[in-house]
Amino acid sequence: MYMxxxxxxxxxxxxxxxxEVLDSMMPYLTTGYGNPSSIYSIGRESRKAVENARELVAKALSCDTNEIYFTSGGSESDNxxxxxxxxxxxxKGKHIITTSIEHHAVLHTCKYLEKYGFEITYLPVKSNGIIDINDLKKAIRKDxxxxxxxxxxNEIGSIQPIKEIGEIAKENNIYFHTDAVQAIGNIPINLKELNIDLLSLSAHKFHGPKGVGVLYIRKGVKISNMIHGGGQEKNMRAGTENVAGIVGLGKAIELATIDIEKKSKYLITLRERLIKGIMESIPDTILNGDPINRLPGNVNVCFKYIEGESILLLLDMKGIxxxxxxxxxxxxxxxxxxxxxxxxxxxxxxxSLRLTLxxxxTQEEIEYVLETLPPIIxxxxxxxxxxxxx
Amino acid sequence: MEDYSKKVMDHFFNPRNVGEIEDADGIGEVGNPRCGDIMRMYIKVKENIITDIKFKTFGCGAAVATSSMVTEMVKGKNINEALEITNKQVAEALDGLPPVKMHCSNLAEAGIKAAIDDYYKKNGKGK
Known part of the structure; x- marks a missing residue:
């Protein structure tokens, strides 16, 4: 099949x-191989490239450069x-609140902590995939x-009331971490306006390379190191920097956040056409997630009486x-x-079937899917x- | 993810013997919708020979392919031969299944047995 x-x-x-992202990375995969910790010129070039990327991330998130730490991706950042x-x-206490619909990088990390005496509250969600803010308030304890x-x-696209959660966390003097892996590059995020203390993101979700991510740590947050070793990332995360990956992440987040409102609008147009087309042409179909508070490019439906893998194999035959x-x-x-x-x-x-845009x-691709899907179902x-x- | 063999894909994309038999002599249903697969087998039996067989399956690629394959293996065989067919034989006939999908072949064997069981019951033969 042709690409x-x-x-x-x-x-x-x-x-x-x-x-554009690949082009930005290539020099650091070829001639610019210096270690950013080295003192000679190609080392200093790599250092400059890493710090430039850090600035791009800080700008995209509206935070300070020294609050940005590079990691190997979303899972490491969540961990x-x-x-x-x-x-x-x-x-201070051993109680953590999360939700039942988190990514496994969060859920399994919480399960791991249970073995060390931490108590975890897994908040339920409503049928639209969004938490009830009162459940959160009730779950908060002294510890x-x-x-x-x-x-x-990531599955059903539901967007949580992050601003309200941040306010509640702040009022109660509790740290607030958000896994924003799916949100970055799809919806505008301004850390100045949100009481977020820690935020995870991953480059490959917004046209960047795999194997590189960021943990934003608000200044003053008390946090232990996880990767011990050299003094990289201000002594917070050891390991020689993935220079090319970091440069690619910087470029990708820059591109992903320019004109993000326009991009969101375009995706919502495609998404709504796709949802409407599927619901109209295929009976016994359920739309999962919130119809409005959802990621601009997320479509998730369940077709009754059939199994998902079979749908995927048949779609794959048609190049989807x-x-x-x-x-x-x-x-x-x-x-x-x-x-x-x-x-x-x-x-x-x-x-269930998830289509994420x-x-x-393009509009033509949406129409092709809408022609192809009903006979498969x-x-x-x-x-x-x-x-x-x- | 691990690849399906060409044979699995062939039987998934062109399943043999899909459908129902209106006046079936035995019908067997195995699996559980909770686990994501259900197989229903319909057989016609004449003088101890399975003369026709059809299936309906809710499930993944491997579930459909094993249903299809087992119907081909059983058609024309006598009941005793059909009862001897094992999961392993079905999986081997498909040139293997990915490890996580091996349980799908259990359904194929169990489906045939359930249909024959039903045939016995209807004919008062017991096991």
């Missing part, structure tokens, strides 16, 4: 690296934020040291890349914890033993 024929609608899994705050503040709630959900929350695609016997948390029964959750998708339903009660 141009590929219709890529799995941008929440990862994105295509943009040519560091949660374990780092937990271990540095356990003298709560951290609230970790994702900005926007998508994902599902079915058990078979997760490698376990249970469907996605997010779909279960919004109250879907197992058999319906197995039939980027600004590289019909074909699978014809084969389904769950549907012969007519």
């Amino acid at each position: 141009k024929e590929l219709i890529y609608m799995d941008n929440s899994a990862t994105t295509r690296i943009s040519s 560091w934020a949660i374990k780092g705050v937990a271990f540095a503040n356990e003298n 709560t040291i951290l609230i970790s709630i994702m900005y926007a959900n 890349c998508a994902s599902s929350g079915s058990a078979c695609t997760s490698g376990s016997l249970n469907p996605s914890h997010v779909l279960l948390a919004i109250g879907l029964p197992h058999e319906i959750a197995h039939g 980027s600004e590289e998708n 019909q074909n699978l339903r014809n084969m389904s033993p769950l549907i012969n009660e007519k």
Whole structure:
């Protein structure tokens, strides 16, 4: 299959690296191989490149450069934020609040901390995938040291009330971490206006390279190191910097946040056409997540009576890349914890399809998907033993 | 993710013997919608030979492919031969399944057995 024929609608899994980003990285994968800690010229060049990228990130998030720490990606940033705050503040308390729909990088980190005597409250979400702010207020205890709630959900796209959560955290003197991996580059984020203490992001979700991310740590936050070794990242995160990756991240976040309102609007237009088209042409379909408070490029639906992996294989035959929350695609016997948390029964959750858009998708691609999808669903339903009660 | 074999893909994209048999002599249903796969087998039996077989499956690529493959393996066989078919044979006939999908082949074996069981019950033969 030719690349141009590929219709890529799995941008929440990862994105295509943009040519401008790749170009910015190439010098540091070739001639500019110096270690940023070295004193000679090519070392200093690398140092400059890393610090320039840090400035680009700080500018994109409206924060200070010395609040930006480079990591190996979203999972490391989440691990560091949660374990780092937990271990540095356990003298104050051992209670953490999160939600039941977090990414596994957060959920499994919290589970790990339970083994070390930390108590975790997993807030439920409403059927639209958004927390009830009163549940959060009620969950706060004297020994709560951290609230970790994702900005926007990777599966169903629901956006949490981050501003309100930040205010509540601040009033109660509790650190607030948000996994913003899916939000960055899709919705505007201004750290000056939000009481966020720690924020995770990952470059490959906004047309940057894989294997590089950021943890934003607000000045004054008490946090332990996770990666011990050399003095990189102001003695906070050891390891020779991934210079090319960091440069790529800087370029990518710059590009992703220019004209973000315009980009959001474009994605919402595509998304709404796609949702409307699917709901109109395919009966027994459920839209998952909030219809309005959702990521601009996120479409997540469940088709009753059929299973997700089968849909993906048939879409792949037609050149369409998508994902599902079915058990078979997760490698376990249970469907996605997010779909279960919004109250879907197992058999319906197995039939989920997620299409996530980027600004590289076109109106024509949306129409192609809308032509291709209904016969695929019909074909699978014809084969389904769950549907012969007519 | 791990690749399916060409045979699995062939049986998934062109499943054999999909459908229902209106006057089936035995119907077996196995699996659980909670786990994401259900297989229903319909058989016609004449003089101890499975003369026709059809299936309906809710499930992943491997579930559909194993359903399809097992119907091909069983068609025309006598009941005793059909009862001897194992998960392993179904998986091998498909040139293997990824490890996480091996349980799908269990359903194929169990589906055939359930259909034959039902046939026995309907004909008062017991096991």
